[in-house]
Amino acid sequence: MEKVKLFGTWSCPFAKRIVWALKLKNIEYEMIYEDLANKSPELLKYNPIHKKIPILVHNEIPLCESLVIVEYIDETWKDVYPFLPKDPLDRAKERFWAKFGDEQILSSFFNYFMKQGKDQEEAKEKTLTNLKRIEQLLSENKFLSGERFGYLDLTFGWLADNLRPLEIVTGLKLLDEDSFPNICAWKDEILSIPSIQECWPNQEALIAKYQETKERKGK
Ligand SMILES: N[C@@H](CCC(=O)N[C@@H](CS)C(=O)NCC(=O)O)C(=O)O
Known part of the structure; x- marks a missing residue:
């Protein structure tokens, strides 16, 4: 059973990429809203380098940087609505x-x-x-x-x-x-x-x- 969590805010342009990507692929996930003025211990643990959202946590493994996350989603759930072309x-x-x-x-x-x-x-x-x-x-x-x-x-x-x-x-x-x-x-x-x-x-x-x-x- 896949466990997907997304740390983000409702307005972050980078987090929205991930929301749209998950939606297009029909992936169920838990959204965790962050207060960037008071970052949670999870955010700091999962993204200690940049300390930024979005963070995708897939089966307890965190991934950071929205472009990287979008590609990861595309490669992991490759049979549903592929984002990148084949060539x-x-x-x-x-x-x-x-x-x-x-x-x-x-x-x-x-x-x-x-x-x-x-x-x-x-x-x-x-x-x-x-x-x-x-x-x-x-x-x-x-x-x-x-x-x-x-x-x-x-x-x-x-x-x-x-x-x-x-x-x-x-x-x-x-x-x-x-x-x-x-x-x-x-x-x-x-x-x-x-x-x-x-x-x-x-x-x-x-x-x-x-x-x-x-x-x-x-x-
Ligand atoms: N290059 C990053 C940018 C992420 C980013 O700038 N996120 C902002 C929110 S929209 C953030 O977490 N800012 C918190 C901070 O700078 O302390 C990505 O594509 O994921």
């Missing part, structure tokens, strides 16, 4: 873009909405330049992984669910339909997948969370 070259390409997204886009995206002045301008420029590459990737297929939602879409899920709440709270507009039609259509496609819909983060709760962050920073 090694296609797999390598998806891994390249996933790494690029985490290293070059994710933090500048959040910085654009959270920072001010010059830092914000720089973050905007970097994010838009790099998102243009993602827009291009989507010019041939409706998903980043091709005709079907896959590994690369999972890794970019943070973009789909955080964009609107952040735009609402800050009053800033990052992507519009004219300049980024493919990414805008991709966001809608993702939401039309029933398993994703079921665990789509509550948008009102995300808005409230970002509003609270904004007010705290403004003080």
